[in-house]
Amino acid sequence: xxxxxxxxxxxxxxxxxxxxxxxxxxxxxxxxxxxxxxxxxxxxxxxxxxxxxxxxxxxxxxxxxxxxxxxxxxxxxxxxxxxxxxxxxxxxxxxxxxxxxxxxxxxxxxxxxxxxxxxxxxxxxxxxxxxxxxxxxxxxxxxxxxxxxxxxxxxxxxxxxxxxxxxxxxxxxxxxxxx
Numbered sequence: 001x002x003x004x005x006x007x008x009x010x011x012x013x014x015x016x017x018x019x020x021x022x023x024x025x026x027x028x029x030x031x032x033x034x035x036x037x038x039x040x041x042x043x044x045x046x047x048x049x050x051x052x053x054x055x056x057x058x059x060x061x062x063x064x065x066x067x068x069x070x071x072x073x074x075x076x077x078x079x080x081x082x083x084x085x086x087x088x089x090x091x092x093x094x095x096x097x098x099x100x101x102x103x104x105x106x107x108x109x110x111x112x113x114x115x116x117x118x119x120x121x122x123x124x125x126x127x128x129x130x131x132x133x134x135x136x137x138x139x140x141x142x143x144x145x146x147x148x149x150x151x152x153x154x155x156x157x158x159x160x161x162x163x164x165x166x167x168x169x170x171x172x173x174x175x176x177x178x179x
Contacts, residue, residue, distance in 0.1 A: 008046045010036040012057040015050070019092040024054055024099050051103035054096045058105065059112040061085050066116060073124040076179040078116065079167055083160040086148075097149045109145045114138055121178055136172050144170070 005013070014036040018027055027050055033043045047053040065081045066073055086093050096105045117137045118129045129137070144167055151158055158166075168179060 007038055007042050009060075010038060011043060011046060011053060012060050015053050015057050016089060016092050019054060019095045020089060021091070023095045024050060049103070051099065051101070054099075055103060055105050055108040055112075058085075058093075058096065059108070062112070062116055066119060070123065073120050074179060075117065075120060075171070075175065076164075076168065078120060079164055080160075083163045083167075086163075087160045090152075094152050097152045106145050106149050110138060110142050113141045113145070117141065117175075117178075125178055127178075133174055136174055140170075140172055140175065 011032065014032050015027075018032060018035060029040055029043050029050055032050060032053065033040050043053075047056065062078070062082060062085075065078065069077060069081075099105070114134075114137050118134070121127050121129055121133070148163075171179065
C-alpha cells in the first residue's frame with residue numbers, strides 16, 4: 001500500500017533535488033512549484049519563500065526521523081541520522097549553507113535543532129529541560145552548526161563516522177546521558 005505525498009512533501013522533495021544541482025539564488029518559486037507540478041499559490045500556502053522551504057526541508061527530514069523512531073530516540077541516533085542525511089545530500093547542504101542572507105540555515109538550524117533536542121530529552125527520557133539545560137543545548141547546537149558550516153564552505157572532507165564521533169566528544173556533560 002503506497003501513500004500519496006502531500007503537496008508540502010512534494011515541494012520539500014523538489015527543493016532538495018533542485019538544490020542538489022543549483023545554488024538557491026538560481027531557483028525561483030515558479031521553478032520549484034513547476035518541478036513538482038504544483039502552483040505558486042500552493043507553494044505560498046505552505047512556505048513564505050524559497051529560503052523558508054529550503055530550511056524547513058532539512059528540518060522536516062529531521063522531524064520525520066524523530067516521529068519514525070519515537071520509541072527508541074536518542075541524541076546519538078538523531079545525530080547519526082543527521083550525518084547520514086548530510087552525507088547523502090552534500091550539494092543540497094552546501095547550497096543552503098552558502099546562503100548568508102535573511103532566513104539562512106545557520107540561524108534557523110539553532111532554533112529547529114534545539115526543538116528536536118528538547119523533544120528527545122523530554123519525550124524519550126522523561127526529563128524536564130531546565131533553563132540552564134536549554135541554554136547548554138543552544139550553545140552546543142550553535143557551535144556544532146558553525147563548525148559544520150565552516151567545514152562545508154571550506155570543502156573539507158569528513159566522513160559520517162568522524163563527524164558523529166566529533167559531535168559526541170564535544171557534547172556538554174549535562175547532555176551526555178541522552179546519547
